[in-house]
Amino acid sequence: MAAGEPQRNTKQRQVILEELCKLKSHPTAAELYQVVREKMPRISLGTVYRNLELLAKNRIIQKLDTIGVEARFDGNPARHNHIRCTDCGCVGDLHDIPGDFLDQRFKQANGWKIIGCRIEFIGICPGCRNIRQDKSIPEADSGKSQ
Amino acid sequence: MAAGEPQRNTKQRQVILEELCKLKSHPTAAELYQVVREKMPRISLGTVYRNLELLAKNRIIQKLDTIGVEARFDGNPARHNHIRCTDCGCVGDLHDIPGDFLDQRFKQANGWKIIGCRIEFIGICPGCRNIRQDKSIPEADSGKSQ
């Protein structure tokens, strides 16, 4: 298959894309597999991986391969930033980052040609904030992740 | 072993830390294992993993677990940003990011409590820039990674 445009409009590919776009949770391949199986019980995990990879190559979806250990996928191919919860590991969106936050003086650094950047914010999601509040755990720093 | 301070100063731990600090390449565990084996042929990969994990927990080194697929390690525990080459996958340092680049209005977003962020710059390293120049490949966008 390699790169290139998707060749055929298979039912599997449709359902995978459809369910991914419906989800707001930036699921892992395995999570999406579970959801897709409800509509298509005989689909295989390998097919999910193959299609996610292909869709990402064609910029129809986005592969968040630098956030966390398992790859996560986003139905929105537009470049936006993400925030990961240090407590539960879930991933949220952050759209309103100013386009010029990256100062021009970093466009060139140590001989590298900078062509872009991705920010991973680290924080605590609303759900886990509630849990912490219930248990009176401070929010300052979870101690996890670097 | 869990977290906690390192308990004993083993030869293995010394050599692992020493070689990691010598390297500027942010090696993966396997790469560091190769280097360490030259000084200590009978060391096992498991020991390298265990020590890297322990040293990272004690903030003596830094685990770059969000950059790329394999975890990479940095002998410098100070928080600084990294840049990954889209061509060869190598990782470099970026120290001079302004501390206040993160605008205050992002400190709270959608109910999340933001406690930090890590930036992964994407670019082309000096070596690969030369290769591209030799082959007359433009630097605009490699097409890889998102």
Next chain:
DNA sequence: GTGTATGCAAAGCCTTTGCAGCATG
């Protein structure tokens, strides 16, 4: 009908872990 995509299962990686023996403090 042709060739891509699928389902299934096995294999590939990276990483973690169990265990018995070793060596540090």
Next chain:
DNA sequence: CATGCTGCAAAGGCTTTGCATACAC
């Protein structure tokens, strides 16, 4: 000399891949 650490090897978890079959075009 007690026990944390090591080496070894096996297992775990995620992802990729080989192969025969099915299906989109």
